Amino acid sequence: MPLDQESVARVLGVEVPPLAGPIVAVTHDSRTVVPGGAFVAINGFTSRGADFVPQALERGATLIVAEQPVPGVPTAVVPSDRIALAALATELAGHPSDDLTVYGVTGTNGKTTTSYVLHAILSAAYGEAATGLMTTAEVIVGSEHELAVRTTGEATSVQANLARMRDAGVQHVVLETSSHGIHLHRVDGTCYAAAIFTNLTRDHLDLHGTMENYYRTKRKLFEWTAGPKLANADDAWGARLAREIDGTLTFGTDANADYRIEHERRDGAGTVFDLVTPGHGSLAVRMPLLGGYNVHNVAGAAGIALEMGMTPDVLTRAVLEMGQVPGRFERVPAAFERGFEVVVDYAHTDVGLRAVLEVAREVAGDGRVLCVYGAAGARDRDKRPKMGAVASELADVAIITTDDTYYEDAQDIASEVLAGADPANTRVVPDRREAIDTALREARPGDVVVVAGKGHERVQHLASGDVPFHDATVVTELLAAR
Template sequence: MQIEREQLSKILGVDVPESVRSVGAVTHDSRAVEPGGAFVAIPGFTVDGTTFVPQAMQRGAALVVAEQDVSNAPTVVVPDARAALADLATAIAGHPSRDLVVYGITGTNGKTTSSYVLHAILTAAYGAERTGVMTTAEIVVGHDREVAVRTTGEAPVVQGNLNRMRDAGVTHVVLETSSHGIHLHRVRGTHYAAALFTNLTRDHIDLHGSMEDYYLTKRQLFEWCDGPKLSNVDDEYGARLAQEVPGTLTFGRAEDADYRIADVRVVGAGTEFVLNSPHGELRLKTPLLGDYNVHNVAGAAAIALETGMDAHVLERAVTEMAQVPGRFERVPEARGRGFEVVVDYAHTDVGLELVLQVAREVLQAQGGTGRLICVYGAAGDRDPAKRPLMGQVASRLSDLNIITTDDAYTEDPQQIADQVMAGADARDTTVVLDRRAAIRQALEVARPGDVVVVAGKGHEHVQHLPTGDVDFHDATVVTELLAE
């Protein structure tokens, strides 16, 4: 959609140079500038976007938006470049969320799984061609699927995908909404019809500075939403959220939960539980394992019911849903060897503990004679305080542990591993920095009855290293190594 000069001035709140007649595209990436489009120079964490203005102009940028004046370019100066990027992206996309039912899901753990559960329910009710989802793992538009770059893309990506969904006939969209997405204005301008909060544990302190700021950022999603709001009352921050934001309903095991979880049982390779709700009692069966996944299913079911979902459709959808990519994802090729291999995105001490607890339950269900083997690491350029905590968790819950490289980014992998090792028990832990070699070692020592957990990367297809990015997908690597 072309935005004329007068409308541009209203959107940005400042006069636009007379040389700019209209703008039909916007980006913060100078390599993606379209002729006649706008380039927004974002003050990055390491490099200021104004550095790339010459490149943007060479590609035909008609307007530069920045937080400081830029010479030799038609520039408007705004107080917040990221907010301007979102406002322009929303306008150029034609405010797509106004024509869609958008469900926002936020929290530290469980966002992706909850998103997939809700998407499965919506698909069962409205058909695949009418539903879409944007998660950490992938973007699904009807029957089309593509790998996601990050949990919540930059504003042009979010609005562009919402617009693409609207054009494709999608009516209901699940949008995994991270704290980065809220804090950095990536979802600014999106109208949320419903919101779900899973939980809050220590993460992203490098961005937020404190747990309080992290929580307040998450809370904004509920403040924006004018439809049903569901919060996990079993989480201390979820309980607080329900008290602070009017109209918020709760789900969980607590006796006073609006949607109360009861009678949880592990049945075969899945879980059954009762969800007592204002709409009656539902008995749900899911292929997902673990108490945290019971909460993920309960939250998704609750928000679906609050938006008018038929209970029978919901029950069938939850029962028939597929595995969630990189979330306790079982690699089927391992079962022929007599052991289990599980790939999971767990990359914090809390996430790792939850996954290993479920893996231990799987071992017990198999007779309890096998060992739990864990391959894990910690990301670089992130909160270093959680690294020794991850070592503690792994040594406490696993029988054999291999510390390896996750996404080191600009940090020395050995230094990260040493910090993780500081909390681990050297009697059950070794360090193998090469991730493929670490996984190979775990598979070589695995015996029938064992469970191997490969944690940290989950669905991701790229490993970020100081020497550059390399292709790496844990489930694929496991499959290749088993074939060898």
């Protein structure tokens, strides 16, 4: 919906220089500017938005928005470039979330799995064409799937995808909402109908500084949501959230949880548990996923679906029939005929790695657990030795390799991880493909190989540049070549 001078001034709340015509689009990326578009000169972590104004003008930008005047260029000066980007994106898209039922999922671990579970439940209840999903792994509009760029895209991406879903007839959308997405105003302008909080563990302190700041950022989703809200009672931060935000219900094994998990047990390749609910009694839930943490993920999604009016029979059938979640304890079929398991998982913190390895240990039984893992560069360094300690404790064979290094040296990162590991069962193999191959060659029938850190991701970010890399594909290729 093009915006005239008066509309732009109203949306931004500041004086706007004369426009040559209506604003038809907005972007923060000068490479994607279109004639008649607005360019918001956002200052990134390593760049200045003003440096890209000449390129934006060359591509036909008719409005420049920035926090400081750009010399020689008429500029709409705003208090916050990111808030301005979100406001323009929402207005141009026609406030799409007003016509959708948006479910927000936040937390440190389990966001993606909970989002996929909830999407599967909604699809079973309302039909695939009526549901959409935005997660770390992919964006789903009805039956159309595409890879995601980041957990929560920039505001322009979020609003464009919501508008695309609205226009395609989607009614229910699950939006994985990261702390980056909230802190950087990527989800500003989105109207949330319901929200889930999975847990909070140490992560992203390079952005938030302290756990308290991290928590307060996550809490904003619950402050924005007028409808049902569900928090994990077994997590100290989730319990606090339920106390602080009126109307928040809880889920978990805690005796006082509104949606209480009971009698969890393995059932072949899946799990069975009872979910005691406030309004529907006790429900027997069967899911094709393993691990107590996944029981929590399913319980949270189930609880919010019931709160939004779903019937128990539709819910339990949907959970039973859902598929694997990309990069979340994802079993690689190519390993089955070898007699051992290979699991790819996104676990990239000590807490996440512990959860995955504990499930792998249970699956292995009398077999061994081999773990290929690393730590990302340009991120919280304190968790590196902790990851090393967890891998040594729970894996029989631990192989430290390269994750995303960004600008850091891979060997330096590995050394910091190794500092917390036990040298007796740990080695360093810097090349990720070689490290995976090493684990596969050492695996015996009954073993479980865990390849952790990258999960669904298809690119490795190295100091020398980005390279294509997808763990599940690499595992399949290596096994096929043997």
